[in-house]
Amino acid sequence: MTLSYYLALSGLLFTIGLFGVLTRRNVIGILMSIELMLNAANINFVAFNRFLYPGQYAGQLNAIFIITLAAAEVVVGLALVMAIYKNIKSVYVEDYNILKG
Amino acid sequence: MTETIIFYMLTAVILLSALGVVLLPGLMHSALCLGLCLAGVAGIFASLGSDFVFAAQILVYVGGIAVLILFVVLLAGSASDKIVRQVNDQWLPSLLICAAFFWAFLKITGYFSGIPAAAAPSPSVRAIAALMLGDYAVPFELISVVLLASMTGAVLFGRRKAQ
Incomplete structure (x- = not known):
């Protein structure tokens, strides 16, 4: 197992998440795809830490920070989705045009 | 193996x-x-x-x-979610964008091919704790402030409107 296998895995995972962000109509589906992209970045952090900097732990610490920020992001995002859903009764992003003047 | x-x-x-x-x-x-x-x-x-x-x-x-x-x-x-279409019309441009991203990732991956693991992994909890309370103490505290702010925001958005 070399570093490039893990990088290829994380690249594929990021690409799948990007495709989901670009094509999903459902806002909760878009949030889930963003989680996939964040996980791909985390795999990169931990793999680089393991293969290039053994004995140091800053990469793993950054992965933990990203996990925490992803938790904060998904909490605020889902609270916003529920607040919007209470108003316009839709989860599809084409209907989210109430800011239009 | x-x-x-x-x-x-x-x-x-x-x-x-x-x-x-x-x-x-x-x-x-x-x-x-x-x-x-x-x-x-x-x-x-x-x-x-x-x-x-x-x-x-x-x-x-x-x-x-x-x-x-x-x-x-x-x-x-x-x-009605089961019968409504869940993807938009832009799947072909999205696929092209994703292919471009993946091609770039593969090129970058090529630079790092053939790097083996240096040593067997060792437990890292103690070292991470030392980093969190040492060099990375300020980001650690900032993260807790961000968590507190997001929790407050979620409660604010989620509560019922006061009559």
Whole structure:
């Protein structure tokens, strides 16, 4: 197992998440795809830490920070989705045009 | 040899369940696939020898975020979601953009080919704790402020309007 296998895995995972962000109509589906992209970045952090900097732990610490920020992001995002859903009764992003003047 | 087999099994689980997250029409199935995919990523962390990130991934992602998304899917779904189309018309440009990104990732991956692991992984919890309370104390405290702010914001958005 070399570093490039893990990088290829994380690249594929990021690409799948990007495709989901670009094509999903459902806002909760878009949030889930963003989680996939964040996980791909985390795999990169931990793999680089393991293969290039053994004995140091800053990469793993950054992965933990990203996990925490992803938790904060998904909490605020889902609270916003529920607040919007209470108003316009839709989860599809084409209907989210109430800011239009 | 065992490491290779484990890596390919985890890769198959991660990529297939990620495709399920993106492509399945039912949002409930997508959320369940997301939980499976996050658990597979946790397995990758374990095979990379980072035990604390593995535990944090299981606790926060699989136990927290996936369950939270499942609850929102249950709350915000409607019966018509099963028959409404779940993807937009732009799948071909999206596919081209993704292909360009993946080509760039593969080129970058080529620079790092053939780097083997230096040594067997060792437990990292003690070293991470020393970093968190030492060099990285300010980001650590900032993260807790961000968590507190997001929790307050979620309560603010989620509460009923005062009459």
